[in-house]
Structure formats: structure tokens, C-alpha cells
Amino acid sequence: MLFDLPDHDTLYQALLARDDRYDGQAYVCVASTGVFCRLTCPARKPLPENCTFRATIAECIEAGFRPCKRCHPLQAAAGADPTIAALLKALDERPGLRWSEGDVVRMGYDPSTVRRSFKRQFGMTFLEMARQRRLREGFETLALGGKVIAAQHEAGFESPSAFRAAFARILGCAPAALRQDGLLRASWIGTPLGDMIAVASESHLHLLEFVERKALPAELRKLREATKGGIGIGRTRVTEQAAAELRAFFEGRAPVFTTPLFQAGSAFSQAVWDELRRIPAGGTRSYAEIARRIGRPSAIRAVARANGANQIALMVPCHRVIGADGSLTGYGGGLWRKQRLLEIERQYVADAGADLREPRRSAGG
Structure with missing residues (x-):
């Protein structure tokens, strides 16, 4: 079930203001052009009487509208920016390079424009993303049994102090504090929306978070304190399953996760997390609706706290919780990332609708 759209006047004002709170949550269908757009579309604004607003891409297509070529509503916004696409490709090709603004200039781009674009789309600058990518290379060296000095290089x-400090900012401890024989093992998983840290045993996934989440060091410290064997570094079969399912999700092949999960929490928190997992890809819920569904209609703030305490991102989809008015609300991974995840999942719904509308061929071809 999707949220109820705000009234026409509210959404039209959001369209005029290019209000990104509704980006990925509502689309405008323009009768005079036959196209549908994001509310953040830079094109000239249509008259209000020519606008109808719909909650999903599938609804727009079913109503006979085609996607706008300016704002590309079928694509994540970042992928529609050729500058971002070129720099991400360059970063993939040279992950170990110590990128500088001079490198950006030599590629023909203005550093200030690049800085603003990446900050808007990813919540970090291109150079911050490049430093994070380099740190991942060091983490993976440690995971393969390499020494700290080798990982640093x-x-x-x-x-060495800069490497230890950068490592500790993300994981809350120095590299040497991670044991090779820990009962839980931490590993680094790359995704199109940023790198993630996974912590798993041989039987369950205990944590999955984007590396820049502010609460990550505290979450890892709590896990270390609760685990007698501490946290080591490396992958388990559960981590491999999680990585494969994340890859399938981002490649548009499967929106369902079956990785076995373990989350320590109260009975109330467990009920909230179970309800989150019942929200289908492409759907959303409000805090109030979740509270009603678990039989605690007055516990809306407690639901919000349990939602925020979730430490298995995507697989326990707290990003599918939005405001009662349909606007995006807080997300530990960043609102920009929440928007991208919802866009990806809405594409699953749109693709399913297209499959249903595809005419069947006769046996004779």
C-alpha cells in the first residue's frame, strides 16, 4: 500500500518549487505534452489545469503518459548526470589513485560544480568518495590476511596514523583491534549507492550498514561487547549470500532477500522490524500505519525509535517508512540514498506492470 497523495494544490506548489521531498514519491502527468515528470524537473512548468499527480511510475505509464526526456523519471537522478557518470566510471577504473581537484580539472570538469553535484546526489563530495574507495582497498587487504602496513600502502x-584514524572513524577501532578468528567477521561490500559494512557469523547476518552512517562505530562497539569472541575481519558464507543478493537487487534482478538475519532487541522492536520486512518492494508505510499493524496504534514515537535502531539496512527495509503526508523522513543512510532506493524499487513495480501488459504471442509465433 502506498501513501495517500497530498492534495493537488500542495503538489503543484511542490512542482513549482522543485521540492525534492517528493522526488520518487509523486509524479506529475502533463496533459498538454503527454509526458510525466519528477516534481524536480527543470523543464518549463505547465499550467495547473494540465497537471494530474500520481504516486507511481506504473500508474503514469498505464494512464498513457511517456517519461520526460529532461528529468528521466525512469532513472536514478545520479545516473542521468553525464558528469557524475563519467567520474564514477573513472573512479572504478582507478580506485587506488589519490584523486585531487587537479585530476578533476584535467578531465575537463569544474571542481566546484562537481563538488555540488556529488554532494547533492550522494551526500559526499567526489574526493570524499574516492578516499572511501581507497580505504576499502586497505580493508580488503586486511581481510585477505595482509598486515596493517600493507593495507595502509x-x-x-x-x-600510518592517518590510515588508523580513517579506519577508526568508520569502524570505531584501529585495524589491529580486529581479530582474524572472531566469531563475527566484518567485511566490506560495494554497491552502486555506496560501500557497506557487513558483520556476519557462519549462520546469520548481524549488521549491514552504509559506511558513513554516524551510528556505525557505536553499533560495532555494541556488537564487540556482546560477542565473547569479538569481531574479526573476513567473509563468511552468509556474507557471500548477502553480497550476491545485494548485487541482484541493484542489477534489477530480484527485490527479495533471504539471507538469515539476527537482531537483538525487545519484543516491541522485533515486532516493528518484522513488520518492516512485510512491506513489499515498491510500497511504503507511515509510522502510524506500522503502529496500527502491530497492534500498538498509540506507540508512533516508539515505532520511529525502533525503525531508527534497525542495523540491517535494505534487508530490513526501514527506508520504506515515509511521512504521513508522503514526504521523505529521516534515514541513517542519508535522504538522498533513501530516495534512490525507493526509485529502484518503484522500477521493479513498473517493470512488473509492463510484463503484465505485454501481449502474449500465439503458439504459432
């Missing part, structure tokens, strides 16, 4: 850090 692999990550492109000249100073």
Missing part, C-alpha cells in the same frame, strides 16, 4: 595512505 594499498589504500594509498602515506602516514
